[in-house]
Amino acid sequence: MDHYYAVIMAGGGGNRLWPLSRQDHPKQSLKLLGERTMFQLSVERLLPLFPVDRILVVTNAAYAADLNQQYPALPAENFILEPAPRGTAPAVALSALHIRRRDPQGMLACLTADHYIGDEARFRAVLAAAARVAQQGYLVTLGIAPLFPATGYGYIQRGQRLGTFDGFEAFRAVRFQEKPKLAEAEALVADGLHSWNSGMFVWRADRILAEFARQMPEFYKLLLKIEADPAVVAQVWDDAPNITIDYGIMENADEVAVIPADGLGWNDIGSWESLRDMLSSDGSGNIVVGSEHLGVDTTGVLIHSSGGKRLIATIGLSNVVIVDTGDVLLVCPRERSEEVRTLVEQLRKRAGGGEFL
Amino acid sequence: MDHYYAVIMAGGGGNRLWPLSRQDHPKQSLKLLGERTMFQLSVERLLPLFPVDRILVVTNAAYAADLNQQYPALPAENFILEPAPRGTAPAVALSALHIRRRDPQGMLACLTADHYIGDEARFRAVLAAAARVAQQGYLVTLGIAPLFPATGYGYIQRGQRLGTFDGFEAFRAVRFQEKPKLAEAEALVADGLHSWNSGMFVWRADRILAEFARQMPEFYKLLLKIEADPAVVAQVWDDAPNITIDYGIMENADEVAVIPADGLGWNDIGSWESLRDMLSSDGSGNIVVGSEHLGVDTTGVLIHSSGGKRLIATIGLSNVVIVDTGDVLLVCPRERSEEVRTLVEQLRKRAGGGEFL
Numbered sequence: 156m157d158h159y160y161a162v163i164m165a166g167g168g169g170n171r172l173w174p175l176s177r178q179d180h181p182k183q184s185l186k187l188l189g190e191r192t193m194f195q196l197s198v199e200r201l202l203p204l205f206p207v208d209r210i211l212v213v214t215n216a217a218y219a220a221d222l223n224q225q226y227p228a229l230p231a232e233n234f235i236l237e238p239a240p241r242g243t244a245p246a247v248a249l250s251a252l253h254i255r256r257r258d259p260q261g262m263l264a265c266l267t268a269d270h271y272i273g274d275e276a277r278f279r280a281v282l283a284a285a286a287r288v289a290q291q292g293y294l295v296t297l298g299i300a301p302l303f304p305a306t307g308y309g310y311i312q313r314g315q316r317l318g319t320f321d322g323f324e325a326f327r328a329v330r331f332q333e334k335p336k337l338a339e340a341e342a343l344v345a346d347g348l349h350s351w352n353s354g355m356f357v358w359r360a361d362r363i364l365a366e367f368a369r370q371m372p373e374f375y376k377l378l379l380k381i382e383a384d385p386a387v388v389a390q391v392w393d394d395a396p397n398i399t400i401d402y403g404i405m406e407n408a409d410e411v412a413v414i415p416a417d418g419l420g421w422n423d424i425g426s427w428e429s430l431r432d433m434l435s436s437d438g439s440g441n442i443v444v445g446s447e448h449l450g451v452d453t454t455g456v457l458i459h460s461s462g463g464k465r466l467i468a469t470i471g472l473s474n475v476v477i478v479d480t481g482d483v484l485l486v487c488p489r490e491r492s493e494e495v496r497t498l499v500e501q502l503r504k505r506a507g508g509g510e511f512l
Numbered sequence: 513m514d515h516y517y518a519v520i521m522a523g524g525g526g527n528r529l530w531p532l533s534r535q536d537h538p539k540q541s542l543k544l545l546g547e548r549t550m551f552q553l554s555v556e557r558l559l560p561l562f563p564v565d566r567i568l569v570v571t572n573a574a575y576a577a578d579l580n581q582q583y584p585a586l587p588a589e590n591f592i593l594e595p596a597p598r599g600t601a602p603a604v605a606l607s608a609l610h611i612r613r614r615d616p617q618g619m620l621a622c623l624t625a626d627h628y629i630g631d632e633a634r635f636r637a638v639l640a641a642a643a644r645v646a647q648q649g650y651l652v653t654l655g656i657a658p659l660f661p662a663t664g665y666g667y668i669q670r671g672q673r674l675g676t677f678d679g680f681e682a683f684r685a686v687r688f689q690e691k692p693k694l695a696e697a698e699a700l701v702a703d704g705l706h707s708w709n710s711g712m713f714v715w716r717a718d719r720i721l722a723e724f725a726r727q728m729p730e731f732y733k734l735l736l737k738i739e740a741d742p743a744v745v746a747q748v749w750d751d752a753p754n755i756t757i758d759y760g761i762m763e764n765a766d767e768v769a770v771i772p773a774d775g776l777g778w779n780d781i782g783s784w785e786s787l788r789d790m791l792s793s794d795g796s797g798n799i800v801v802g803s804e805h806l807g808v809d810t811t812g813v814l815i816h817s818s819g820g821k822r823l824i825a826t827i828g829l830s831n832v833v834i835v836d837t838g839d840v841l842l843v844c845p846r847e848r849s850e851e852v853r854t855l856v857e858q859l860r861k862r863a864g865g866g867e868f869l
């Protein structure tokens with residue numbers, strides 16, 4: 156595994172845990188599950204597999220100093236900086252470019268900075284298996300067995316079986332399906348042929364860059380300029396498209412594989428409801444973080460308080476999320492917690508709303 | 513009306529608007545409806561009828577300085593101090609005693625310090641009418657036409673009609689009924705013979721003291737000691753019973769009258785839901801006091817924020833009360849807002865709960 160690199164994609168601004176996650180305090184920098192930030196957890200689970208000098212971080216310039224401070228053992232030169240956020244496709248391209256310069260045989264695992272993985276040993280095992288598949292030239296995606304008809308994830312359809320690698324089966328991926336409507340999601344879960352798209356990928360740098368050359372030739376020209384002189388990135392970045400790797404590359408790529416990476420205990424913590432699933436509740440099914448709670452007839456409530464000690468008192472509530480950051484208080488039913496996106500959009504349009512973003 | 517005095521009973525600790533009302537900030541001292549405290553409003557509505565030197569306040573020593581500061585024109589000697597809170601019966605007795613010393617022919621209107629009166633001119637008219645009835649020796653209670661089968665108020669049953677006084681009818685009161693169960697309340701409202709007990713009374717000092725002598729003879733002996741030497745009040749007050757005027761005197765008193773004081777626009781603001789009825793809502797039926805609100809699919813919500821400017825964001829809420837005092841946050845359905853009493857009781861029993869009372 157000498158040519159294997161991990162790239163943690165840590166540039167997302169993330170507003171799904173608003174008001175706790177903010178532009179200046181994105182999800183990867185939050186201590187959602189204990190004393191370590193999501194970024195620290197993301198680095199640490201890789202260490203038994205990757206030496207620290209082969210763990211890279213692609214992020215925007217604004218976050219780099221904070222992330223490096225969270226994990227000072229990461230060499231500063233391992234931070235690949237996007238001048239401005241542009242979706243995952245340009246981030247992936249920059250990191251592949253970086254690795255191809257450093258190691259022409261380089262292979263990379265593109266990983267997330269803000270997901271939870273319950274079984275870290277199994278996670279490393281699947282990354283090792285995926286490297287064997289990627290070595291053959293496949294663009295490997297890690298799939299997750301769908302637990303329910305989620306409308307917030309993409310789906311990957313499995314095709315021909317490619318074989319078993321270190322105990323993990325790999326399949327040709329025949330279709331990428333972006334976030335579906337509920338009825339469609341139900342069908343995708345029912346047919347037994349689909350995995351959730353985890354947003355984690357393994358591929359050789361040369362292979363993914365060849366796909367950029369084929370599918371996004373204009374952007375690839377820009378990449379070649381950056382490869383020739385990395386200092387020009389700031390000048391040319393305005394022309395980088397704002398697009399995800401799924402839309403930009405994966406949906407029409409050649410030789411795509413999927414490894415159903417089941418049993419990882421994966422959770423993207425993509426909403427307050429998802430975070431709730433990660434935390435342990437008291438006898439009434441309530442979860443209280445960071446404040447004192449006094450409840451009458453209150454069940455299934457998540458209270459997350461980071462704005463200073465206060466007493467949070469509730470009567471007759473069930474399955475409600477209360478998030479208190481001091482400057483913002485959010486109250487909503489648990490099952491509607493994904494709609495914080497709507498609030499964030501409204502704040503973007505609102506005079507003075509920026510202070511809360 | 514030379515011998516007519518108003519006594520504002522302002523000793524209540526009031527926890528029904530908790531967490532806004534506290535032991536140190538009782539309801540009468542809160543600016544619930546604008547720029548004036550409930551106590552200030554209670555004094556001001558009396559002024560056209562009572563000269564300021566005939567407006568007295570009975571309260572406990574802890575509140576007196578603050579109340580006098582709220583209305584400095586009230587003479588300091590008009591504050592009648594209870595050494596410790598003991599229910600309305602002892603407060604009424606102390607004030608009657610005070611007035612009998614000052615004016616043997618004195619008559620007093622015992623009034624509340626924390627209620628809202630919409631039609632103040634009509635209120636003064638009913639007080640004038642009640643004085644005429646009280647002059648004849650009746651213990652006059654002001655009744656309110658019941659708007660719904662409330663279980664939080666006492667009821668008074670009207671008997672024989674005594675006559676019309678300045679446009680108000682007066683009746684003999686034949687029964688006092690303390691806070692009923694719902695089924696009973698429905699019957700009381702349906703029979704058309706009952707008024708809510710407003711907790712406001714008019715009587716001659718000698719008459720009410722005669723009732724104390726008859727019905728609470730032990731306490732009356734103590735009152736006589738205080739009458740002889742007001743300085744002993746602090747020493748003997750421990751022996752004063754903790755009882756309301758309704759239980760202690762009215763239920764078994766002779767010559768009780770009730771004046772249905774309808775059309776006052778009376779509201780005791782006895783719960784967050786009652787306060788809500790007093791405030792004007794926006795187009796979505798939401799009422800927001802003291803903070804910025806951003807709502808998605810939010811209707812009929814009362815947000816009361818006094819703990820500093822913050823953004824309160826809600827999704828999918830209807831008919832919920834959110835009260836933020838900085839150190840405490842309360843969230844509950846509107847129709848259960850009276851249950852803050854339960855929270856207050858729990859805090860009383862809880863180690864460290866006192867800081868929130």
